[in-house]
Amino acid sequence: MSYGAVAATDSRTPLTSLDRCDACGAQAYVRVRLDVGEFLFCAHHATKHSDKLRPQAIDWYDETSKLRAADARTHQPADD
Template sequence: MTVATMSHATAELTRQDRCDRCGAQAFARATLPGAGGVLLFCGHHFRAHESALVAAGAEIHDERHRLQDEVRTPER
């Protein structure tokens, strides 16, 4: 893994990072072994593909915990 790829693999996802499947905000990144391809997923699509990505040996960066942090209680 190169230094540039390594820093990309550990960098936090931002609001500009978008799911490769639907375009929603990405909360998970999978770096595929070998070619080093990177896939970004929203929580829904990552959940749907997580087991296949893990089985393929992908390096996973999961920030879905931030979904709970971003939920706001409506003011009354």
């Protein structure tokens, strides 16, 4: 088994705007750890692949709630 370049990655390190979806290059909000390594996904692709990947995932680090919070701030009128 080889973890290669991802060996030093702490699976609980918060995702940043520099982390990009492996499928489309959008900002990543989910980090999935598998036997073969790690994958980063945007909210869209995390949802799309979750049925397939969740059963195999060693760790599923999900920050999509942060995205929804940002969305809410964007779309809701300010109270103050």
